[in-house]
Amino acid sequence: MNDESPAVIPASGTQYTITAGDYEATIASVGATLRSLTYRGRDLVVPFEPDIVRPSFRGATLAPWPNRIVDGGYVFRGRSYEVALTEPGRGQALHGLASWLDFAPVETAESWVTLGATIEPQQGYPWRIRVETTFAIGADGLTQRVKATNLSRDFAPWGTGPHPYLLAPGTLDDWIFTLPASQVLTVTPDRLSPVGLQSVTADAERFDFREPRTLGAVMIDHAYTDLVRDRDGLVTVRVTDAQGEGTSITWDARCPWVQIHTADRPGGPAAPGHRAGLAVEPMTCAPDAFNDESYPFDTGLAVIAPGDAHKASWRIAALS
Numbered sequence: 147m148n149d150e151s152p153a154v155i156p157a158s159g160t161q162y163t164i165t166a167g168d169y170e171a172t173i174a175s176v177g178a179t180l181r182s183l184t185y186r187g188r189d190l191v192v193p194f195e196p197d198i199v200r201p202s203f204r205g206a207t208l209a210p211w212p213n214r215i216v217d218g219g220y221v222f223r224g225r226s227y228e229v230a231l232t233e234p235g236r237g238q239a240l241h242g243l244a245s246w247l248d249f250a251p252v253e254t255a256e257s258w259v260t261l262g263a264t265i266e267p268q269q270g271y272p273w274r275i276r277v278e279t280t281f282a283i284g285a286d287g288l289t290q291r292v293k294a295t296n297l298s299r300d301f302a303p304w305g306t307g308p309h310p311y312l313l314a315p316g317t318l319d320d321w322i323f324t325l326p327a328s329q330v331l332t333v334t335p336d337r338l339s340p341v342g343l344q345s346v347t348a349d350a351e352r353f354d355f356r357e358p359r360t361l362g363a364v365m366i367d368h369a370y371t372d373l374v375r376d377r378d379g380l381v382t383v384r385v386t387d388a389q390g391e392g393t394s395i396t397w398d399a400r401c402p403w404v405q406i407h408t409a410d411r412p413g414g415p416a417a418p419g420h421r422a423g424l425a426v427e428p429m430t431c432a433p434d435a436f437n438d439e440s441y442p443f444d445t446g447l448a449v450i451a452p453g454d455a456h457k458a459s460w461r462i463a464a465l466s
Contacts, residue, residue: 156196159248166257166283169464172196177245178261178279180205180310183288185464190393192311192423201419203309206245207292209277210265212307213369213405213433215239216339218270220436222303229270236337241309243268244277258282264297273302275450287394287463294457296450304448304456305431307401311409311423312462314385314392318408318421319362321392324384325355325406327370331433338367340434343443346370358384361424367407369433371443375399383426386465397460401428402446428460 159175174181179200182193194201218231218239233240249261262278265271274297282289296302314321330353332341346354352364356374373381379399386392407425411417435445448456 157199158194158196160251161196162251162254162259162261162281164255164257164259164281164283167285169283169288171281171283171288173259173261173281174200174205175249175251175261176200177203177206177247178249178263178277179207180281180288180290180308180462183310183462185466188315188464189313190462190464192313192419203241203245204311204419206241206309207277207279207290207306208241208309208427208429209244209292209294209306210271210273210275210303211239211242211305211436212309212427212429212431213241213435214338215436216337216434220303221439222436223301227270227272238337238339242305243271249277249279252278257284267298273298273300275302275304287461289459289461291457291459293455294450295455296452299452301452302450303436304450305429305435305446306456306458307405307427307429308460309425309427310395310462311425312385312393312395313423315387315389318424319360321361321385321387321424322358323355323361323424324358324382325370325404326374326381326383327372327404328356328374329370329372331369331371333368333433338433340369340432340441343371358386361408365408365410367405367410369403369405369429371403371432373402373404381428384465385424385426390465392465393462394465395426395428395460395462397428397458400458401430401460402444403429403432405429405433428458430456430458 252260405427431446435447
């Protein structure tokens with residue numbers, strides 16, 4: 147008789163720690179989640195303990211859509227679909243279907259790990275998508291790459307993005323924020339359903355951070371687009387303290403949108419995680435992009451042909 151007890155897996159899943167130089171990251175298998183990332187011991191993202199259920203979507207890989215599908219319903223190629231309302235308080239379908247899947251190891255090494263999971267055909271999303279994501283540390287920070295392969299016989303709608311909460315020393319209200327975006331997607335105040343695009347200058351104090359300035363007490367939970375890119379086609383968002391120490395996230399043209407959230411919680415300062423970090427979420431598509439035909443702007447919705455793949459990536463790095 148074997149009296150040995152089976153190993154207990156932490157609530158956030160199997161843990162994979164990768165290191166290189168001054169960087170160290172731990173990836174939790176549930177949701178292919180960036181659980182922690184440090185540079186010389188300094189946290190670059192809001193971490194959480196391994197043996198708890200991941201707080202909200204902190205650090206998760208979002209797929210097959212980031213952000214929301216309004217009312218959980220959409221029309222794709224002439225057919226109507228309904229997915230579960232995973233944000234019941236607002237009546238929305240939030241952040242896709244992969245965030246609670248347990249990703250299995252594909253390849254592992256000291257400085258990188260590749261995890262994979264399959265989104266099986268289901269009510270409201272009848273496509274089989276293989277998702278593989280690689281987290282790799284180098285001298286320039288932590289890069290995450292996401293590859294989605296359509297294993298179905300039909301075209302599939304797709305979107306993805308990460309959900310890190312970036313950190314700088316001190317408190318969020320004092321951080322200096324740089325966001326090279328000219329347009330913001332306005333939303334309804336109660337449900338955060340998209341309304342329309344407007345220039346960031348229409349409410350500059352709240353939305354215009356094209357030039358570095360202090361965040362202050364602004365409350366943001368909005369998507370931005372019309373991003374200004376450098377000569378290499380990259381966008382970089384930065385959050386720092388007054389001395390320039392903090393964190394950046396960089397991505398290319400495959401993510402034409404970014405969601406910014408100041409992590410305001412309904413319970414205010416007494417609520418766990420209230421304004422603990424700044425969510426910066428590069429997205430391959432806009433909120434409610436599955437309802438692409440409902441909007442007069444380009445939502446960025448990807449459509450993956452049978453057998454084809456879609457790729458996206460982003461990099462988080464220390465600023466000092």
